[in-house]
Amino acid sequence: LVAINSTxxxxxxxxxxxxxxxxxxxxxxxxxxxxxxxxxxxxLYNNGNVTLTDIRVKEEIARNAAKVDKxxxxxxxxxxxxxxxxxxxxxxxxxxxxxxxDDKPHTKEIGELTIxxxxxxxxxxxxxxxxxxxxxxxxxLQVTFVxxxxxxxxxxxxxxxxxxxxxxxxxxxxxxxxxxxxEFILTEKTTFKVTATVPDNTGE
Numbered sequence: 001l002v003a004i005n006s007t008x009x010x011x012x013x014x015x016x017x018x019x020x021x022x023x024x025x026x027x028x029x030x031x032x033x034x035x036x037x038x039x040x041x042x043x044l045y046n047n048g049n050v051t052l053t054d055i056r057v058k059e060e061i062a063r064n065a066a067k068v069d070k071x072x073x074x075x076x077x078x079x080x081x082x083x084x085x086x087x088x089x090x091x092x093x094x095x096x097x098x099x100x101x102d103d104k105p106h107t108k109e110i111g112e113l114t115i116x117x118x119x120x121x122x123x124x125x126x127x128x129x130x131x132x133x134x135x136x137x138x139x140x141l142q143v144t145f146v147x148x149x150x151x152x153x154x155x156x157x158x159x160x161x162x163x164x165x166x167x168x169x170x171x172x173x174x175x176x177x178x179x180x181x182x183e184f185i186l187t188e189k190t191t192f193k194v195t196a197t198v199p200d201n202t203g204e
Contacts, residue, residue, distance in 0.1 A: 019100045020048035021055075021071075021108055027092065030201045031151055032085040033118040040081045040092050042110075046071040052098045060093040061115075071098075090115040118202050121149035122172070126194055138183040141192055143167065145178045153198045160194050172198070 024043040032038045040059060046052050055068040059081040066079035083090060094110040123146040130139040143158050143166070156170035158180070167180045184190070 017050050017100065018048040019050055019052065019104075019106060021045070021052060021096065021098060021106070022047045023094075023096060023108060023110060025092070025094070025110060025113065027113065027115055029203045031116050031118045032090070033202050033204065034085060034087055036202070037082055037084050038090060038115055040083075040115075041078055042066075042080075042094065042096075043076060043078050044068060044071060044096075045076045046073050049073050050100050052100060055096065055098040058095045060112075061090055085115070085117055087117065089117050116150055119150045120200075122147050122151070122153070122198065124194075124196050126192065128192075133186055135187055136185065139186050139190075140181055140183050141166070142179055142181045143194060143196070144180075145170075145172045145176075145196075147172050147174060147176050147178070150174045151200045151202060153200045155199050157197045158194050159197070160192055162190075163192070166194065 022045040024045070026041045026043075028039050028041070038061070040061060042057055044055060050073065052071040053069065055071060056065045057079050058065040061083040062081040066081065068077050068079065071077060092113040092115055096108040096110065098106050100106065125144040125146065127142045127144065128140055129142065133139045145156075147153070152174050153172040156167070156172060157165060158167040158170070159165050163184070166182055170178065170180065172178050
């Protein structure tokens with residue numbers, strides 16, 4: 001057995017102190033009905049190489065600031081704020097202050113974001129371009145959604161009381177008109193009566 005020791009040189013470059021706080025804001029729900037509550041969440045991520053301390057987040061919709069004592073490099077924490085919306089839009093805006101290891105103060109501004117008050121105005125129209133058919137022929141049924149509000153609807157289903165589900169997984173953006181059409185082979189005089197289930201981005 002022979003023991004061999006060898007030496008090697010390596011260059012180490014000192015990049016210095018890097019303070020970098022990355023902030024991600026999310027709002028839920030996207031549109032809020034009058035009298036309901038909105039939640040604004042801030043995800044704080046230390047993308048630098050120094051410990052951040054005394055982190056304070058002052059959000060426009062809340063009276064009191066949220067505080068995080070310490071955030072290590074690569075660490076992530078969240079703070080949340082809640083507020084009830086009245087009869088007008090809310091404005092989200094935040095000022096974030098924090099310190100580095102040498103107590104040097106830093107400030108980060110998060111710009112304004114409008115949280116809209118829900119203004120629903122959705123109409124559902126049932127019609128048929130077919131004026132008359134013979135037995136065994138196809139008749140067209142049209143369902144039209146006219147969305148003149150600021151609420152977006154997704155995963156919409158339309159069901160007939162006799163035929164069952166006619167349309168599924170429809171998407172109706174705010175301010176849009178969406179028309180769906182389906183053919184039915186008729187063997188007798190038929191009356192259609194549909195019910196639409198419309199989940200929206202207010203959470204209802």
